[in-house]
Amino acid sequence: MTDAKVVHLNKVAPEHSPNSPVGRLPVALINLRDRAAQQLKQALQALFDNADDTLFEMADRATSNAEQSGFFEAMRDLRLKRKNIERGFLQKIFESFSTLNQYEIGRVPQLGTLSFDSLALIQNDELEERVALDSMVAKVMSRDGVAVSHLTTRLNALVSKKLDDKSNPLGPMSLCGLFLEACGGLGVEIRVKLIILKLFEKYVLSDLDQLYGEANQALVAAGVLPELKSAPAPRRPGAQHAGGRAGQGGAAVLAGVAGYADEGMQEVFGALQALLSEVRGAGMPRRELPADAVPISSNDLMRLLSHLQQRLPTQAAADFDLHHQLEQLLGRASAKSGRARVVGEVDEDVINLVSMLFEFILDDRSLPDSLKALIGRLQIPMLKVAVLDKTFFGRGSHPARRLLNEIASAALGWGEQDDTQRDSLYQKIEQVVQRLLNDFVDDPGIFSELLADFLAFTGAERRRSELLEQRTRDAEEGRARAELARRQVEQALNERLLGKTLPEVVVRLLQEAWSKVLMLTCLKHGTDSAEWQAALATMDDLVWSVEPHEDPEARLRLLELVPGLLKALREGMASAAFDPFSTSEFFSRLEALHVQAFQRFKRQLSEAEQPEAAVEIVAEAAGAAPEAPLLELPPVEEVAVAVELPAMIAVVEEIVLLAPGESRLAEPEVCLADDDEALLQVDNLRVGSWVEFQEDEEHKLRCKLAALIKPTGKYVFVNRTGMKVLEKTRMGLAVEFRHGAIRLLDDALLFDRALESVIGNLRRLKGA
Template identity: 80%
Template structure:
């Protein structure tokens, strides 16, 4: 099936640009990369949709029920109708991601991942399946093209003002997958159909990204952007025709691309690092004086020396511990014994220097707790040995040793210092991993894969437990938020009707202590727009009117008609709220006396009083009011009920609750501290400086919109803190909050080392 003409008018998908728009400020080379990528992505999307019908028809043909078959046919129809919108939306998002690369938005903070109580629910199975599918797709691309993506990210960082990583790279697999998923949000299809569409996206779009990255990198190299990062051009494999069998040999043909080419690419990273290191010798890296007749030791001998040092590694790594110095001392002793000067070879020395610089960053990283830094610091020699054995350690993100270090650091992110750290399961597990490395690792890197699998199983169990508890915390906060919102609605209703009025004390107590519960239950069950809520408010209004003094002659008739229904509504409401029956009886006794007094306040002669028919008399008697009492002369009236003036706002609190006072500081909307709060993301880790000695590490688990609460949990998922937006801003202002960087530790360290070396090269 043919696609559109090869000449693609990108103006149809590019947003309108003004001379001052952010897109206009992109470098020319980057605009060319963007347009070329958009052209290829558009053609790949067309191939996806051209083949989607055939795929869904085959699925429908194999369906086991009419309902299942109809779902596939409906999906085909929906996809045809929305194809153009999806294509346009996807390319629009690609252009938008480029447009923000050189843009700092002022007065428009990024949208907060806030949660209302309506959205606080368990991650649905459909969403989980989507997430798993996307993660697998991204991981597959990164395992194949990680070096090309990293090179492209580095080149983009050299050209734009925004700091990027591989996930935020606008042409990275994560960004493209997210853009496609968002553009498909309007599809009304089941999750199994959506997963099929995602697999088609993986096949027809992600499958060709190697060529896209190769061309993008080459274009930027030709423009003079980081030419020292050189990659071998990707080898294009012919696309398998739709419906062809595996017998075409495609599987065999793709092996060099995923194996040999990837190996060459990651090897080139070490070469680029060596080139940068050569500029740093004599400044950051001291030059070692070497005798003219010095003989470099082999990598095998270096491994033996490192193993010797590994067995004698200190339990606590001191700040001044330097592997290079320790190794130099061993070589000096060996040279003295043999009478021949022995030194480390240049390549191995570069490896040692790089690993030392990486661990200098790691041990200085404020994100890692100090207690765990000591444990991770003991991994330096095993990591050095891996790097000596396998130079792809520096360029392959999926390297088991790198992943192990990253996973340990990620797990340690939420770990707080404790007096008895050795009783903590995470500390014990990390200690076990480190000790196993020191004891058992000689020269077989397979131990890292084994330890990684074991550690992932451990952290997976811990994560599932913490997510369950975290969800329970969210559910509790959801209930609390609903109750808080309902209480505020009831408070408002009560204060609107009572504040500033003088009423019988028993009526004020009945409304505040009893009817408030009825209103709250009604609000929670039916909402403030429901007829039930309006009926409960009307009952309260009738009660207030019935005990107020009235001189209107018609008021007596209205009171006669109102009281029976009013008392019935009050009884039923309080019974539905399970209000204490004994207290209910007391309230109604006093209310009966009030209504008797209300009738007696009419001072008109009995002869002029309207006649009370038998129906009204019976209704009053059923409500507990004997009519003869209504006709007592004024001098026999009962004593007046005590009255109270409602001068303070009614505040309703849950049992044991104390309404937190708002911070005295009231910051303007454009204050930098409030912007820092608004930039917080659900899932972000922060550290609160509680006092000079104590720090609290916690994760933002939810932002409850109705109450404005920010809920923080510890690494086990237990709630440890809640703050208002203004309260958090005050903490930011006094520098008591520090955001913790949750990016991969090794990658951050490598990025820092490369950045420092580049600065030295440019100096």
């Protein structure tokens, strides 16, 4: 079979690029991508760490004020946009890897060599930029060309997208293009851009030899073309004609690899056949054929399978015995012809292999049971594909394999309690299965069509779930920040109030109103800010102003303090949108407290030092109208009777601030040793891991770890739509692991896992 009937994804779903729902990458490639991204991230950080110094030196050498201002403006722009550029560049690296298992080769940044015919169409700035990029790429290729070519060759053996050195996601041309795209938002002139490109060459491109060396070693360790060493392309018998057709240079390398890859795919089936032949009679029954048995052709087998395929929808897939059904059909054919008809040896091997694959699939605990029944009905269509094309077993990009993998991947988060009649995913999988059972005869092109359609569907679902998941993460991070701020405010209040006896109105004001001001300040400015220190100072001043003081100097301080204190309190409570009615009540009672404080000082004053001025200050600061009469202080002997003593309260318990609807009841939590195996299991959880919680004997909950909120230590789990369904602490999760109430779901490619299992079982039978 060729790829001539592949339906290109960009024709079916043009919105796929660049966020297309693409095929999953092999583990070796994911590890390679992550390690490369880490090195590139560090190199990019070094670039930006040195960019300021470089631009400052250029500004220092500037010959005019305008030129100097341009460099300083560029420094400022680069500082502001640094994080976005770093994040954007790495995101583009990940996107370029994620599209490697698409059929259509995506467009790579066109940084090719210049032609004289095109020079007139290019603006001077763009021309300078392209010349600089060409020079940078040429330097890397002259130094690391062989390593880049080997890496491209190995990538081609792993993915469906055909790559050359220019489209290799880690090649110098791709990296330069992606960096230039990430810098697209910089509003700098060409000379500054050329300086930034020079820095990219110095800090990123100069270390690519190490990246390519490690990448090739990692793929060799994973068993990807270990024979590829010093030669530009592997020379294998039967593949030399491909190199001859290619003509020259890197094209010859790619053509040679294509021939080698096809041969390798056929070799996988050959190796499986060899294993099957070695275990027959040991772990597997040996074929006992009549002497006059006549093998049927593959075409006849396809017709028999099509007949069974039409009957399958009316039967439960798990109860369908393919071997038995085929034997019955062959028995009828033998009776009609008078000669024993049997399946040929090669086709029999295919049937055995596909049966073993589906035994694993229908046994797989990662697949929900109700979806297993649907996927099990794909056994005959997959068998027919394998009969038609033996590379089905060796080619990871085979549309039929990819369709099965994508269905299994989408089904990973599907819960048994989901309503199958109304659930869109279940209905879509059922539609795909039914279409194959109804329409697939002998044209494998239908798998490419259904794969593109299914990817478009899951891509739309994934985008929706990722959006909701991001909102969930943002909300949880916001909650964590608020929780952290609340703890900071609690600590500040308890440090100042715990153990003191103060007027009840002041304790209430601080706990109910000023705590909100502190919280808002902490969230907006942080605890290291001047605003936070000012809010704490206001609280300290308030507490001091209502405490008893006998020192005559305290009167002067109180006179100076009250106006500013009341102003700061009023402004703070207004900024926190505290209830105006409650604010007015607090200030009325606070005014009375301050008046009483001045009354206490009156005993120590001479007749010449009447405190009317002090009372006026208090009244005005509290918001009294200018025309209102000033408070008149009664004679000293009447104070005890005339002024009601304030209600006092002793703060003996720690103040606890709760969020709306929160009840902080400490959950009893088991403490495990740091090296406990259950805790190690929790620490090995990665964001994106799917798990299954056993809620009770009948119900299970499938969810994905969406975020680990570090300030609170909460693990937040979402369902497949991105909605939060659970949150756990590290210790709480460890207890679940210890009790066996939680297990990790294997999100590796289903077909690949099934094939590994089949090969492992055959090897064990061989050694038995």
